[in-house]
Amino acid sequence: MSYFDIDLELTEEDVALQEAAHRFAKEVIRPVAKKLDAMSAEEYVAPGSPFWDFMKQAYQLGYHTVLLPEWVGGMGLSPKQQCIVLEELGWGSFGLAVQLAVASFAALGAVYTNNDTLIEEFTKPFCECKDGSIRSCWGITEPDHGTDVIPTPEVWFSSPDMKTNLRSRRDGDDYILNGQKSSWVSGGTVATHAWLHFGIDPSQGFAGSGCAIIPLDLRGISKGKPLEKLGQRDLNQGEIFFDDVRISSKYVVVDPDFYSPIVDMFLTMANLLMSNAATGLARAAFDEAFAYSKERVVGLKPMKDHFYTKIRMFELFRRVEVCRAITRRATELNFSVVPGFLEYSIVGKTTTTEMALQNAHDCIQLFGGNGITKEYLPEKLYRDARMTLIEDGNNEMLAADGGHKIYETYPRQRSDIF
Ligand SMILES: Cc1cc2nc3c(=O)[nH]c(=O)nc-3n(C[C@H](O)[C@H](O)[C@H](O)COP(=O)(O)OP(=O)(O)OC[C@H]3O[C@@H](n4cnc5c(N)ncnc54)[C@H](O)[C@@H]3O)c2cc1C
CATH class of the missing domain: 2.40.110.10 (Butyryl-CoA Dehydrogenase, subunit A, domain 2)
Known part of the structure; x- marks a missing residue:
């Protein structure tokens, strides 16, 4: 593993999931993401593009069903396990993590409706799909x-x-x-x-x-x-x-009678998805900066041995821990309450995406000139992170929505949770 997890309650199963997802992110997602990033949008979707083979590999391992429960054929992950896996996929590449998760939205929507006919028609075939052909x-x-x-x-x-x-x-x-x-x-x-x-x-x-x-x-x-x-x-x-x-x-x-609560429910889930993947991106920037600071010699010694570098690296490290903490807490909360508390998902999404962008920015700065070249990962991390402040809602407008929720619902009661 590249990065320590301070959760002392991780089970052996959690750790195995984390290691498997990290391997997949490193060995499969990273190389494919690099190729797709360099292609035109038309080349990306053309027959023979690495995208199609990537989806097949991901589906064979079940990563298209991260959000789905076991009773419909999904991975059946606990809230914490969803965080662990989504963070690793986001570490591999934010864009491909989103692509895989969104591929399940119709199947997941059918589960939300609890309609057996729709689950049979949309969810089960999706979970059973091993070639990436249902998206x-x-x-x-x-x-x-x-x-x-x-x-x-x-x-x-x-x-x-x-x-x-x-x-x-x-x-x-x-x-x-x-x-x-x-x-x-x-x-x-x-x-x-x-x-x-x-x-x-x-x-x-x-x-x-x-x-x-x-x-x-x-x-x-x-x-x-x-x-x-x-x-x-x-x-x-x-x-x-x-x-x-x-x-x-x-x-x-x-229908219109239930429209607003259902959109809130999707936003609650989707903002957590962003939050998890952004935590992965923030961590990817930390890992890149950490490795580079050990190799690059400046002022006659490795960058890491300079006092100032330690302060810079601590900032990246601190943000990763904040992202992880808020994301996991919001995810566990919103798996326990119905309807979810959207404002906490928004706290997660806005905080992690801003911190991911800051980490990608600081990572480029630490790389110096190399940071802006295609030779190195940070410039992609930076471009990817910039999108997240708009994706699934501009952060400032999500904040306004979170503000509305606070005035509507506070003070919340403990009985709202238990
Ligand atoms: C990477 C990415 C992935 C996405 N994926 C999906 C997807 O899967 N499905 C999908 O349907 N959409 C998707 N979107 C769209 C995304 O949700 C929208 O881009 C986002 O909600 C902002 O909408 P907009 O681009 O129309 O901006 P606008 O809503 O036009 O906002 C433009 C500016 O106006 C400001 N603004 C807006 N309303 C107000 C107001 N009332 N008062 C003051 N200021 C205001 C905003 O803060 C912003 O700065 C995606 C976007 C991105 C970038």
Whole structure:
């Protein structure tokens, strides 16, 4: 292992999971991520790209089911074990960790609904899939609405003037969908399924939305070009278009009455996912800086032997420990309460992503000129980390949402937890 874990209660099983995930991150994720990072977005999705083989390897080891319980065929990890594995995947590469996790969102959504038919149709085949051929995405944001999609008591969320880009109309038992989701949908152009948000009742603005679990091979669905971007280039992203797409009402699992609490539930889970992967990224930056400081000679001795380097390295180390601590506590809490306490997931996501960016930044600085070259990992870590402050909600707007939650719910009672 590259990094000590101060949790004295880790079991042998926890440690074995941690070591296996670290090996996978080091031997499989890192080299593939490097190749994908250097490719164009079009080359990434082309037949023969290393992406496809990567997904196959990950699925064979079950890493696509990290978020899923054992009773549907998932890895069945405890909250702490999820943290351990996701942190390692994020250490390997933030983008590929997200790609693997988001691939399970339709399957996970079916579990949340507790609907046996949907679990049989979407979750079990996904868990059994060993070749990477079933992959989902989370289609929530739209070209005109990123932050706007986060449920809030602010008037705009339920204003009829707030018009969703993806809308539906009823036709008997079916819904007909028209419009599109944003170019930011992770895994969007390679997904076979989606957990999809769309407008149902325009008189309520975004609050009048619903969610469906759908296959993406339905007539009328098409994909945009994969997105070129600054960082997380090993995470495919792109638009999905809907042109008179007919979906059965059996796929519509959330209606406007339950929309806001369900979005909060997904955000609670997704922000923890970010938090875990960002902890891995913060740690990756620490590891790179630590190793380099032992090799690089400055002022006639290894950088590590200079007093100033010790202070710099301690800052990186301190941030990793803060990230881990808050992430694990928020994850364990939100596995124990229903509905989850979103504000704690937001504390985790905003803290870890900011600290991951700071660690990547400081790592580049410690590398000097070498830090900005493609020869070394820090410049990728930095580009990847920069994206995380926007991903799954701009941090400042998540903070505003967390603030709303505090005013709505405080003081919380111990009985809310137990
Ligand atoms: C790497 C990555 C992965 C992503 N993955 C997915 C995915 O899987 N699925 C998906 O659907 N989307 C995804 N997204 C989209 C992401 O959730 C949005 O980019 C994010 O929510 C911000 O939305 P926006 O880009 O439209 O910015 P905007 O909402 O337009 O925000 C622009 C600026 O305006 C500010 N702002 C917004 N609202 C207000 C307000 N009311 N008051 C004051 N200031 C405001 C923001 O703080 C921000 O600085 C991803 C994005 C990234 C970067």
